[in-house]
Amino acid sequence: MTPALRADRLGKRYGHAWALREATFEVPSGAVVGLVGPNGAGKSTLLQMTIGLLEPTEGQVTVFGATSRANRADTLGRVSYVAQDHPLYREFNVSDMFRFGRRMNPTWDQALAERRMATLGIPLRRKIKRLSGGQQAQVALAMALAKRAPLLVLDEPVASLDPVARLEFMREVMAAVADTGLTVVIASHVVSELERICDHVIVLTGPRQGARAEVSGVVVQRTDSDRHSVAVVRTHPGRPDPAGWQAKPVGFEELVLAYLQHPASADLVPGQADPRPGSVAKAVSR
Amino acid sequence: MTWVTWRQHRSEAIGALAFVGALALLLLKVSGPMHAQFSQDGLAGCVAAGARSGGCLSEIQSFMNKFGFTFNQLLIALILIPGLIGIIVGAPVLASEFEHGTWRMAWSQTVPRTRWLVTKLVLLTGGLVALGAAMTVVFTWYRGPMDQLAGSLTWAAFDFEGVVLTAYLLCAFAFAVLAGLVIRRSVTAMVAAFIPWLVIRGVVDLELRPHFRQPLTLRLPRSANIRFGPNMVPPMTGHLGDNVLGVTTTASHHLVSYQPADWFWRLQFIEAGLYLALAVAALGAAVWLLHRRAT
Numbered sequence: 001m002t003p004a005l006r007a008d009r010l011g012k013r014y015g016h017a018w019a020l021r022e023a024t025f026e027v028p029s030g031a032v033v034g035l036v037g038p039n040g041a042g043k044s045t046l047l048q049m050t051i052g053l054l055e056p057t058e059g060q061v062t063v064f065g066a067t068s069r070a071n072r073a074d075t076l077g078r079v080s081y082v083a084q085d086h087p088l089y090r091e092f093n094v095s096d097m098f099r100f101g102r103r104m105n106p107t108w109d110q111a112l113a114e115r116r117m118a119t120l121g122i123p124l125r126r127k128i129k130r131l132s133g134g135q136q137a138q139v140a141l142a143m144a145l146a147k148r149a150p151l152l153v154l155d156e157p158v159a160s161l162d163p164v165a166r167l168e169f170m171r172e173v174m175a176a177v178a179d180t181g182l183t184v185v186i187a188s189h190v191v192s193e194l195e196r197i198c199d200h201v202i203v204l205t206g207p208r209q210g211a212r213a214e215v216s217g218v219v220v221q222r223t224d225s226d227r228h229s230v231a232v233v234r235t236h237p238g239r240p241d242p243a244g245w246q247a248k249p250v251g252f253e254e255l256v257l258a259y260l261q262h263p264a265s266a267d268l269v270p271g272q273a274d275p276r277p278g279s280v281a282k283a284v285s286r
Numbered sequence: 287m288t289w290v291t292w293r294q295h296r297s298e299a300i301g302a303l304a305f306v307g308a309l310a311l312l313l314l315k316v317s318g319p320m321h322a323q324f325s326q327d328g329l330a331g332c333v334a335a336g337a338r339s340g341g342c343l344s345e346i347q348s349f350m351n352k353f354g355f356t357f358n359q360l361l362i363a364l365i366l367i368p369g370l371i372g373i374i375v376g377a378p379v380l381a382s383e384f385e386h387g388t389w390r391m392a393w394s395q396t397v398p399r400t401r402w403l404v405t406k407l408v409l410l411t412g413g414l415v416a417l418g419a420a421m422t423v424v425f426t427w428y429r430g431p432m433d434q435l436a437g438s439l440t441w442a443a444f445d446f447e448g449v450v451l452t453a454y455l456l457c458a459f460a461f462a463v464l465a466g467l468v469i470r471r472s473v474t475a476m477v478a479a480f481i482p483w484l485v486i487r488g489v490v491d492l493e494l495r496p497h498f499r500q501p502l503t504l505r506l507p508r509s510a511n512i513r514f515g516p517n518m519v520p521p522m523t524g525h526l527g528d529n530v531l532g533v534t535t536t537a538s539h540h541l542v543s544y545q546p547a548d549w550f551w552r553l554q555f556i557e558a559g560l561y562l563a564l565a566v567a568a569l570g571a572a573v574w575l576l577h578r579r580a581t
Contacts, residue, residue, distance in 0.1 A: 071577060
């Protein structure tokens with residue numbers, strides 16, 4: 001089956017500096033995938049190459065088997081995108097924004113966009129600047145969904161929203177996934193949010209790394225020091241805990257943080273779903 | 287895209303319409319007495335006769351004394367207007383998308399950004415041509431009687447009539463679009479576009495225009511009075527509308543260097559062509575740079 005998204009040794013260089021390099025991974029169709037990484041790890045660069053805003057320096061990224069090329073209608077039409085802070089024209093009202101979407105996208109589904117606004121109670125006549133941040137995010141999401149592209153890319157969609165608006169936004173995303181079998185890629189710093197909704201995460205640790213991990217099943221190492229030490233270790237079922245240590249199952253957030261702090265210790269083969277059969281993650285503390 | 291462009295620029299369009307209306311009203315009020323005096327004195331007949339009779343000359347003299355300053359010098363106050371309109375419309379086209387982050391939304395729609403920009407530029411250029419033409423009509427009508435006497439080659443007429451005013455406008459617009467892409471801040475881009483526009487305007491007006499074509503030379507006897515300037519009607523050449531650039535005096539003669547009245551359109555097209563070439567170059571660079579941003 002053609003993956004929804006596939007990066008093959010993808011790299012982007014600005015001048016002499018690599019923003020992203022050797023990123024190789026696959027996202028299966030219908031998956032909801034989180035993209036995490038520290039600032040500057042190349043998340044936005046990766047997303048912009050995916051959606052056709054940016055051309056790769058090396059390697060390629062394909063969306064449902066077709067190579068993404070910057071500034072080309074076929075690439076742009078295959079992906080819906082909600083940029084960070086969900087930018088919209090502030091002086092437009094909601095129906096102006098939808099008319100903009102209709103004029104800019106041949107596949108536009110006006111009924112879908114208007115239905116979403118009716119459900120959410122957002123008046124079509126209201127100016128964007130008079131909407132709350134959560135409502136603006138919902139308008140941006142409605143525009144992305146009305147484009148009817150099979151892949152939805154969200155760049156930090158909830159970073160600027162309050163907890164309730166976050167919940168509502170993610171609920172709408174997941175409802176759309178359930179309705180249409182959409183594939184979703186979400187870049188976010190809010191790791192706990194990703195744990196709730198994502199089937200997979202892609203951890204970008206720096207310009208050279210690019211790896212996808214199943215949410216459960218990857219084991220890496222991490223050490224905190226002083227009186228209390230925590231190590232995330234790769235272990236096997238049945239192996240006894242080391243003397244003087246207390247073992248507990250490792251949490252998703254701990255796992256992701258371990259990756260981000262010690263990318264070198266994460267001996268994960270890029271692009272492979274299951275890093276090592278039989279391995280079990282454990283956080284061990286003394 | 288037509289609707290998108292209209293929706294984003296309709297307040298500018300309404301503002302431009304209001305501006306032209308206000309300008310027309312103002313100029314109507316200012317020029318009313320001149321138009322009235324011109325027909326009352328029967329100066330059209332003098333112009334038709336080439337302003338040779340003594341009666342005509344004194345009529346013209348008093349007319350010029352009365353209106354010359356207002357209509358030949360005061361127009362300098364308006365010389366910056368095409369540039370200001372151009373930068374106000376041009377700078378935000380790309381800069382405001384960067385300022386508000388909306389470029390990420392606008393350029394990730396199915397219509398590629400270069401087509402988005404080209405369509406916008408074509409439509410905005412069309413609107414500015416219409417605006418420039420309307421302003422030209424207003425100015426030309428306003429100066430009508432004065433043009434018949436003093437000609438249209440002095441800068442107070444030349445810079446506001448024919449096709450150059452629209453070309454100035456488009457040139458400033460193009461500079462500002464490009465500056466908006468490079469600088470990404472509307473107000474800074476306006477300033478950055480206005481300065482080169484103003485410098486070019488100055489250089490062309492003062493240095494280049496007299497040399498677009500080699501001026502003609504008229505040899506006059508030493509006894510002739512040296513007098514030139516926009517308010518000297520008829521000029522030293524004796525032919526209404528000629529533009530005297532300078533006089534060199536030799537031992538036996540005055541050599542009058544001048545542009546004849548019927549060069550008006552030729553000089554207009556040369557100058558407009560210069561500004562339009564600059565405008566096309568700047569807009570082309572903007573489209574190319576926007577395309578190249580992706581790599």
